[in-house]
Amino acid sequence: MSAITAPTVRGIGGGGWGQMRAKLNSARLHLFVPLTLYLLFTLVPFYWMVVFAFRPTTSHNPYPWPITLANFKVVWNVLGFGTFFENSVIVGVGVLIGLNVICAMAGYALARFKFAGRGALILILLCTQFVPGVMLLIPLFVIFRHLGLIDNLFALIIADIVFQLPLTSLLMSGFIRNVPVELEEAAMVDGCSRVRAFLSVTLPLLRPAFVAIGSFAFIGSWNNFLFALMFMSSQNHFTLPVGLDYTIGEFSVNFGALAAGGLIAAVPVVIIFAFVQKYLVQGLTFGAVKG
Amino acid sequence: MGVTQTMLEAEQRVPLGAGVGEPAKRRRKHKGWVPYAMLSPLVILIAAFVAYPVGSVVYYSFQNYNIVEPFLNGFAGWSNYSTMLHHDPLFWSSLLFTGKWVVTEVVLQLIFGMILALIMNEAFRWRGFTRAAVFAPWAVSGVLTTTIWLLLYDPQAGIVNYLSNIGLAPRGFAILADTHTVFWGAVLAELWRGVPFFAIIILADLQSIPRELIEAANCDGANAWTRFRWVVLPHLRDAVILSTLLRCVWEFNNVDLLFTLTNGGPGTETTTLPLYVARQAIDNHNFGYGAALTMAGFAILFVFSMIYLKLSKFGASTGYRS
Numbered sequence: 001m002s003a004i005t006a007p008t009v010r011g012i013g014g015g016g017w018g019q020m021r022a023k024l025n026s027a028r029l030h031l032f033v034p035l036t037l038y039l040l041f042t043l044v045p046f047y048w049m050v051v052f053a054f055r056p057t058t059s060h061n062p063y064p065w066p067i068t069l070a071n072f073k074v075v076w077n078v079l080g081f082g083t084f085f086e087n088s089v090i091v092g093v094g095v096l097i098g099l100n101v102i103c104a105m106a107g108y109a110l111a112r113f114k115f116a117g118r119g120a121l122i123l124i125l126l127c128t129q130f131v132p133g134v135m136l137l138i139p140l141f142v143i144f145r146h147l148g149l150i151d152n153l154f155a156l157i158i159a160d161i162v163f164q165l166p167l168t169s170l171l172m173s174g175f176i177r178n179v180p181v182e183l184e185e186a187a188m189v190d191g192c193s194r195v196r197a198f199l200s201v202t203l204p205l206l207r208p209a210f211v212a213i214g215s216f217a218f219i220g221s222w223n224n225f226l227f228a229l230m231f232m233s234s235q236n237h238f239t240l241p242v243g244l245d246y247t248i249g250e251f252s253v254n255f256g257a258l259a260a261g262g263l264i265a266a267v268p269v270v271i272i273f274a275f276v277q278k279y280l281v282q283g284l285t286f287g288a289v290k291g
Numbered sequence: 292m293g294v295t296q297t298m299l300e301a302e303q304r305v306p307l308g309a310g311v312g313e314p315a316k317r318r319r320k321h322k323g324w325v326p327y328a329m330l331s332p333l334v335i336l337i338a339a340f341v342a343y344p345v346g347s348v349v350y351y352s353f354q355n356y357n358i359v360e361p362f363l364n365g366f367a368g369w370s371n372y373s374t375m376l377h378h379d380p381l382f383w384s385s386l387l388f389t390g391k392w393v394v395t396e397v398v399l400q401l402i403f404g405m406i407l408a409l410i411m412n413e414a415f416r417w418r419g420f421t422r423a424a425v426f427a428p429w430a431v432s433g434v435l436t437t438t439i440w441l442l443l444y445d446p447q448a449g450i451v452n453y454l455s456n457i458g459l460a461p462r463g464f465a466i467l468a469d470t471h472t473v474f475w476g477a478v479l480a481e482l483w484r485g486v487p488f489f490a491i492i493i494l495a496d497l498q499s500i501p502r503e504l505i506e507a508a509n510c511d512g513a514n515a516w517t518r519f520r521w522v523v524l525p526h527l528r529d530a531v532i533l534s535t536l537l538r539c540v541w542e543f544n545n546v547d548l549l550f551t552l553t554n555g556g557p558g559t560e561t562t563t564l565p566l567y568v569a570r571q572a573i574d575n576h577n578f579g580y581g582a583a584l585t586m587a588g589f590a591i592l593f594v595f596s597m598i599y600l601k602l603s604k605f606g607a608s609t610g611y612r613s
Contacts, residue, residue, distance in 0.1 A: 028415075035410050035421070038403075042425050045439045045483060048450060052442055060448070106333040113326035121330070128341055129537065130592055134544050134565045135585045137572045138351065139344035162340040169333055223432030225547045230573055241434040245551050248434075248441065255448055262438035266431060273430035274423045277491075 049266070052259030071260035075247075081261050083236050084243035087153060088222055088265075091239060094157040095221040096214045099164055103213065104206070106165075107172025108198065112181065125166035133163050137230050144231055151233045159231070160221040168213050175209035176202065208279075215276040219269050240265040348589075351582035358576045371583035381559055381567065382584065386591075389563040391474075392549075393542045396481055401535060403482065404489025409519075411490065412497045429487035433547025440480040440552065467553055470560050477561060481548055489534065496530040497523070532603045539599070540592060564588050 053071055054064035075081045110118065133140075140159060141150070149155035179202050187197040225241035232238055238246065244265060247258050355367045375382050411422055428436070443450045446463045454460040466476040500523065508522045546566040549555060555562035555570065562570075565588060571581035 031410055031413055031415065034406065038407060038410075038425060039421065041483065042428060044450070045443055046427075048442055049439050052448075062453070102332045102336070105329040109326040109329035115326045121334075124337070128337065130540055130596065131341060131345060131589075134546055134569060135588055136341070136344045136348070137569060138578045138581050138585070139347040140340065141572065142347070142578070143340070143344065158336075158340065162336050165333060165336060219430050223430075223435075225432060225434050226550075226569060241432050241547075244434045244438050248437065248551060253441070255442060255445065258438055259442055262435055262442075265435050265438075269430045269432075270427050273427060277423050277426050278419075 046266075049259045049262050052255050053263045055256070057254065057256040071256040072264070074254075075257045075260045075264065079243070079247060079257060079261065080235060080238070081240070081243055081264055084238050084240045085264060087237060088239045091153055091156045091160065092218045092221050094153075095160045095164070096218045098157060098161050099168055099217045100210050100214055102161065103165060103168040103172045104176075104203075104210075106169040107174075107176050108202075110169065110173035111176040122170065125170060128166045133159065134226055137226060140227075141230055150231055151237055153232075153237060155231045156221070156224070156227055156239070159227045160217075160224055164217055164220050168217065171213060172206075172209060175206055179205050212276055212279040215272050219272060222265075222269055345589075348582045348585050351578055352586050354579045354582075356577075356579035356582070358578065364579075367579060371580050372586075374580065375583050375587065381562065382564075382587070384559065385562045385564045385567045386587075388561060389543060389565075392478075392561075392563055393539055395478055396485060396542045397535060397538050399478070399482055400485040400489050400538065401531070403486045405493055405531075407486060407490040408493035408497055411494050426487040426491060428484040429491065431484050433484075433545065434551050436480055436484050436548055437551040440476075440483070444476060468557055470557055473553055473557060473561055477549060477553055480552060481542075485538075485542075488538065492530060492534045493527060496527050500526050536596060536599055536603075539595070543588075543592065564591075 051062065051064045054067050054069075055061060056066060056068050056070065059066070076085075109115075110122070144150050144155045144159075147155075149158075183201050183205075184194075184197040187201045188194065192200065222239075223241065224239075225245065228239045228242045229245065232242065235246075240261075244258070244261055247253070247261050352371055353367055353369070355363050355365055355370075357363060407425065411418070411425070415421075431439075442448070444466045446452065446465045451460055451464060451466065455462045455464065466472045504522055504526075505518065508518045513521070543563070544565050546563065546569050549561055549563060549566050550569060553561045555566050564584065568581050568584045568588065571577045571584060575581075
């Protein structure tokens with residue numbers, strides 16, 4: 001555990017630790033029985049998908065043996081998951097970069113300047129949380145059609161950025177505020193312009209913020225389904241969630257292929273999540289609120 | 292820190308307020324156009340893709356607007372609304388189901404999330420790994436959740452089949468095709484990825500409880516329950532209230548899972564209002580009527596949020612929390 005996670009003995013268990021050690025066994029049992037049950041509830045579904053993905057479609061074993069990659073070959077080459085994966089990566093990276101740039105600018109303005117309308121803007125940003133994308137499917141479709149962006153991955157990048165932007169801007173301004181303004185002022189005294197001071201002093205210190213926000217932006221856009229379903233019409237512009245839905249909707253579902261496709265969609269986000277989940281518990285709570 | 296006071300005190304305490312409550316740090320005075328220029332991409336995007344669409348939903352709801360039948364398009368007056376209120380039983384049944392779905396999901400997620408957070412707040416070996424494992428479904432999309440649970444629920448190939456083998460379920464039982472079981476089948480799948488949300492928020496807040504409070508409670512002879520009831524719970528109050536509200540809104544609006552898992556069926560058994568909107572938009576291209584349904588959704592969300600915040604007396608923190 002790095003310094004970022006909480007000290008191990010803290011919170012409600014912390015105080016009672018002396019007593020707890022005395023009755024260690026019973027206390028541990030209260031802990032481990034529900035935890036084990038919950039772990040099973042979480043992991044069995046993942047395991048089941050792995051089993052389906054790696055065993056031959058004819059097999060009924062509850063374990064992935066004999067092991068085969070045939071399902072992945074079908075999914076990647078025949079069903080087009082290679083293309084879907086590529087599209088998801090393009091959109092995810094586009095959102096990650098665009099969102100970080102825009103929210104760094106906005107966050108800097110919110111954190112370092114006093115200006116008319118600042119309070120109102122923050123309130124509006126919070127209120128957008130009550131206006132989610134599903135309800136705006138129809139008008140957004142009309143707008144993107146006017147812009148000629150239907151069936152264009154760029155529409156997805158814009159829509160994903162827009163709906164993540166309000167909270168990430170607030171988060172970023174929190175991060176920036178934690179960087180002492182004196183550092184920038186010192187650089188400016190030494191002859192840097194404001195822009196130069198920001199780029200060479202503050203920006204490097206914000207690396208964890210960019211990593212955290214970028215990761216969650218990527219996960220969010222990777223998982224977005226309805227926008228992609230609504231705005232993309234040709235199969236070579238589908239993203240992974242749409243591809244999965246397409247596979248589910250097949251006349252007779254090929255479970256091996258479905259599981260392999262699911263695994264392809266799951267692995268990147270689960271790996272990213274495993275690395276950044278500590279930020280969530282540490283204090284990115286408000287970002288998590290978005291779900 | 293964290294969720295709690297953010298909404299009300301966003302001015303002073305932008306989230307992640309790791310700088311705990313410090314007043315805005317010597318924010319520079321008005322600098323003319325500079326902050327506005329830096330904010331312009333944000334403001335333009337929000338105006339063009341959130342504010343304008345919200346406005347246009349109002350406009351469309353008074354129009355006949357169907358992109359596959361453009362010859363019928365034109366001003367419709369209140370007809371979309373009167374169809375919705377008087378001639379559309381699916382509107383009312385979807386409202387009823389939405390309420391049932393949101394309440395069931397949020398209550399169960401909150402209870403299990405709370406328990407999970409309390410457990411994860413204890414010190415034990417492999418905690419880092421365990422935490423990553425139990426929180427992982429949070430990162431999983433609705434469609435992927437559907438994929439995974441379809442594999443579990445399939446009457447021939449799923450885990451359900453093993454339950455039949457030991458006599459716990461009838462053979463070849465299709466959970467998602469039976470009107471009696473489809474609700475709980477969907478609830479379980481959504482719980483799987485929803486519980487980590489509350490667990491993460493509550494765990495973050497648990498870790499901000501000052502140790503001295505717990506120690507003081509122990510000195511006064513508190514047992515595990517009284518400690519939870521009178522120290523931990525009051526501390527969590529605002530975080531729980533706010534995250535519950537946001538979760539209700541989220542569960543109300545998020546249609547990915549039901550859209551793909553049950554498709555609102557069997558029949559229209561599991562159609563929520565937003566799912567109905569999505570169907571109107573995606574399948575029927577009936578934008579005018581879909582816009583009227585969307586307006587109903589906005590109105591319900593707004594009224595619900597106001598009543599909820601009023602009833603919960605949000606921000607009226609008790610006790611030590613300043």
